Amino acid sequence: MSVVGFDLGFQSCYVAVARAGGIETIANEYSDRCTPSFVSFGPRNRTIGAAAKSQVVTNYKNTIQGFKRFHGRAFTDPYVQAAKSNLVYDLAQMPNGATGIKVMYMEEDRVFSIEQVTGMLLTKLKETAESALKKPVVDCVISVPSYYTDAERRSVMDAAQIAGLNCLRLMNETTAVTLAYGIYKQDLPAPEEKPRIVVFVDLGHSGYQVSVCAFNKGKLKILATAFDSDLGGKDFDDILVNHFCEEFRQKYKLDVKSKPRALGRLYQECEKLKKLMSANSSDLPLNIECFMNDIDVSGKLNRGQFEEMCAGLLAKVEAPLRSVMEQAKLKKEDIYAVEIVGGASRIPAIKERVSKFFSKELSTTLNADEAVARGCALQCAILSPAFKVREFSITDVVPYSISLKWHSAAEEGQSDCEVFPKNHAAPFSKVLTFYRKEPFSLEGYYNSPKELPYPTATIGQFLVKNVIPQQSGESSKVKVKVRVNIHGVFSVSSASLVEVVKSTEGEEPMETDPITAKEEEVRHLYGCKITKTTSTEDSKEEKKNEPPQPKKAKVKTKTVELPIENSLHWQLSTDVLNGFVENEGKMIMQDKLEKERNDAKNNVEEYVYEMRDKLHGVLEKFVTEADRDTFSLKLEDTENWLYEDGEDQQKQVYIDKLSELKKMGQPICDRYMEAEERPRAFDELGRQIQQYMKIIECYKAKDEQYNHLDELEVTRVEKQVNDAMVWMNSKMNQQNSQDLTVDPVVKVAEIRGKAKELYSSCNPVVTKPKPKVESPQEEKAPTNGPVNGHDEPAPTEDKATPTGKGKETPENKLPQMDID
Numbered sequence: 001m002s003v004v005g006f007d008l009g010f011q012s013c014y015v016a017v018a019r020a021g022g023i024e025t026i027a028n029e030y031s032d033r034c035t036p037s038f039v040s041f042g043p044r045n046r047t048i049g050a051a052a053k054s055q056v057v058t059n060y061k062n063t064i065q066g067f068k069r070f071h072g073r074a075f076t077d078p079y080v081q082a083a084k085s086n087l088v089y090d091l092a093q094m095p096n097g098a099t100g101i102k103v104m105y106m107e108e109d110r111v112f113s114i115e116q117v118t119g120m121l122l123t124k125l126k127e128t129a130e131s132a133l134k135k136p137v138v139d140c141v142i143s144v145p146s147y148y149t150d151a152e153r154r155s156v157m158d159a160a161q162i163a164g165l166n167c168l169r170l171m172n173e174t175t176a177v178t179l180a181y182g183i184y185k186q187d188l189p190a191p192e193e194k195p196r197i198v199v200f201v202d203l204g205h206s207g208y209q210v211s212v213c214a215f216n217k218g219k220l221k222i223l224a225t226a227f228d229s230d231l232g233g234k235d236f237d238d239i240l241v242n243h244f245c246e247e248f249r250q251k252y253k254l255d256v257k258s259k260p261r262a263l264g265r266l267y268q269e270c271e272k273l274k275k276l277m278s279a280n281s282s283d284l285p286l287n288i289e290c291f292m293n294d295i296d297v298s299g300k301l302n303r304g305q306f307e308e309m310c311a312g313l314l315a316k317v318e319a320p321l322r323s324v325m326e327q328a329k330l331k332k333e334d335i336y337a338v339e340i341v342g343g344a345s346r347i348p349a350i351k352e353r354v355s356k357f358f359s360k361e362l363s364t365t366l367n368a369d370e371a372v373a374r375g376c377a378l379q380c381a382i383l384s385p386a387f388k389v390r391e392f393s394i395t396d397v398v399p400y401s402i403s404l405k406w407h408s409a410a411e412e413g414q415s416d417c418e419v420f421p422k423n424h425a426a427p428f429s430k431v432l433t434f435y436r437k438e439p440f441s442l443e444g445y446y447n448s449p450k451e452l453p454y455p456t457a458t459i460g461q462f463l464v465k466n467v468i469p470q471q472s473g474e475s476s477k478v479k480v481k482v483r484v485n486i487h488g489v490f491s492v493s494s495a496s497l498v499e500v501v502k503s504t505e506g507e508e509p510m511e512t513d514p515i516t517a518k519e520e521e522v523r524h525l526y527g528c529k530i531t532k533t534t535s536t537e538d539s540k541e542e543k544k545n546e547p548p549q550p551k552k553a554k555v556k557t558k559t560v561e562l563p564i565e566n567s568l569h570w571q572l573s574t575d576v577l578n579g580f581v582e583n584e585g586k587m588i589m590q591d592k593l594e595k596e597r598n599d600a601k602n603n604v605e606e607y608v609y610e611m612r613d614k615l616h617g618v619l620e621k622f623v624t625e626a627d628r629d630t631f632s633l634k635l636e637d638t639e640n641w642l643y644e645d646g647e648d649q650q651k652q653v654y655i656d657k658l659s660e661l662k663k664m665g666q667p668i669c670d671r672y673m674e675a676e677e678r679p680r681a682f683d684e685l686g687r688q689i690q691q692y693m694k695i696i697e698c699y700k701a702k703d704e705q706y707n708h709l710d711e712l713e714v715t716r717v718e719k720q721v722n723d724a725m726v727w728m729n730s731k732m733n734q735q736n737s738q739d740l741t742v743d744p745v746v747k748v749a750e751i752r753g754k755a756k757e758l759y760s761s762c763n764p765v766v767t768k769p770k771p772k773v774e775s776p777q778e779e780k781a782p783t784n785g786p787v788n789g790h791d792e793p794a795p796t797e798d799k800a801t802p803t804g805k806g807k808e809t810p811e812n813k814l815p816q817m818d819i820d
Helices: 078-084 114-133 150-162 173-182 233-252 260-279 303-309 318-328 348-358 371-383 517-526 574-615 625-642 651-700 711-736 748-766
Strands: 004-008 012-019 022-025 039-041 046-048 090-093 099-105 108-113 139-144 166-172 196-203 208-216 219-228 284-292 295-301 335-341 393-397 402-407 414-420 428-436 440-446 458-464 476-484 490-502 528-535 555-562 564-568
Touching (some): 004 114, 039 099, 039 114, 046 114, 099 114, 114 139, 114 150, 114 574, 139 150, 139 173, 150 458, 166 371, 173 208, 173 335, 173 371, 196 318, 196 348, 208 318, 233 260, 233 284, 233 295, 260 303, 318 348, 574 651, 651 748, 711 748
Parallel strands (some): 196 335
Antiparallel strands (some): 039 046, 099 108, 284 295, 428 476, 476 490, 490 555
């Protein structure tokens, strides 16, 4: 069973797996543990990861990056429209109004949904995990930013399904980091003691997240989270790019932003410069050859100037830190440590501001890049029955307050109720009681839209069906269970109708939930009350301690499960999702066929280069000059064909071309191999012949070791050995007089066959063991007859031994070792 964690980053991804030795971050086919989040589309196939990133400049219109931020967003979203102008690839609207990406694939225009593109990236990460584990990967845990809303989380879940993955949990990135930090700590306070409070600061390429976590032995609890989705490494890159665009405009009169290819190269160089400035404070150069219009450009910058340019961004660092402390109601003295992770956390100015805010040295015990993937793999191991992991419970939080609204039964208009306040524990369930005579609809929404990364606050509509009034005509009691699940997604998970049924005589009355005066008032005003809350840690409903009720009329209740129709915001329909899964399967097959075609083409090219070198090297003595010239000409023609008509052919054409070349080349290679192996094979046969001849000579000399052998059999062995020697000498002489450019007289396989034949017929004779001869048994000394009527011999005087001790008796005999 696979145990895999995927860190699905904005710029790069990491894959961690659980093995017997622990958690390991695995490398891709380029021996790199980091896989770029890039997908490139070509006329015949897709490339994903490092191969796609290399096409950013050459195939910029069809190479997709930074698509993570478009999950669960409408095409008309102001954020999408603002981002559209900065992209080198095109966005398009999907039939359901969501954001799609328009590319040229298989020589036709295609629009792929964000779920499909993320599914392609996950397919690549899945392949990387499978090649490392040498088994299929299905179960996994995938990371998402803690500020993702329901629509974004469901979008990532759909992407996992498209890639053929079973996502056991969508894990908040900061929560994954807290798990990777806490599970290995041996000195955490006991459960009943005051918890250890640690702040985690994660500054990645696209977002800034802060969380406060309370640790006790065997458990962690997230107290609060804060974020800034508009602060990340890419924002610092943008400032550098804008600076150099302006500089090159003044210095070289170049409009860089008008040329996407040049802009892509500038982004790559600025990212390298940013990393260098984190390690050096001196002036650093930026040089790009043939940048635009065959002009070489250069510039320079130092860390001090860079920090001045980024002053606006650096000022945003403190707000989430202050917010998270206020939410958790903590003072700086309560903080045990501040752990910082994420690629952009290496910028010295950011470290300095975080450290200054907490008046603490920052802790960097975790791998800044891989901590999220490792935390996800640990969570997958905890959820998987294939691994035994130390007990460790994780309590996350709801990032935004969630409310329900519905049409009020008592009066015209809407009623609403906050079911999960911000920072409420998750996963968690609550049961609400409604009083209704007919089906009714609930709408889930975020009641603080200003906190969201974008203005869409709707979660979805939930229609509770099959609601009917009681037999008496009164409103029925409907219990609705709402839940924030393990993925952080809100849902109305179940609904049930409580029917009151008249009891037959003799039965004890079954009590129903009592209604207090306050609840009666809520019932008349809103038609709803929250009756129970449940934590899914133990997935059991808490029972209320209720006062004893006076005996009522004999009645009993019956619970009927009600169907719920979900209409979730930006949720893909089952048919659309199945279509995407099918398309992904076809594209995987197409990629495989294209890889096989390219491999066949490369095999031809490789053979041409290899044989051309060898014909004037190791194979020179094994081919005539005329044949060499003919073959060289054939190789040259094939090379020219490869770069002209053979540039784009079917796989079978390349296979046929290679076999055509091998018809000419293989006999030459075979002659070379025969000449290399033949002396060794003759030596082995010669040693065998000499060995048998020595044994025959010893037998003839009446050697005691061989005098038990049968004379007739030895004579037969001698004849076979002599025949083999004659055969070997004859073949060696013939071969020595033979030209190397002609096929050999005898092949290595024949020589080894001769040696095997000789061994099988002679070895059983010469290795026949000597027959065993039993030595005559010593006669037992006569006894003095029975003693006292028993058959035991009379005691005789022991003969003295050389050591002076008497004969061994059963009493002084050593015990035998008991070997099991």
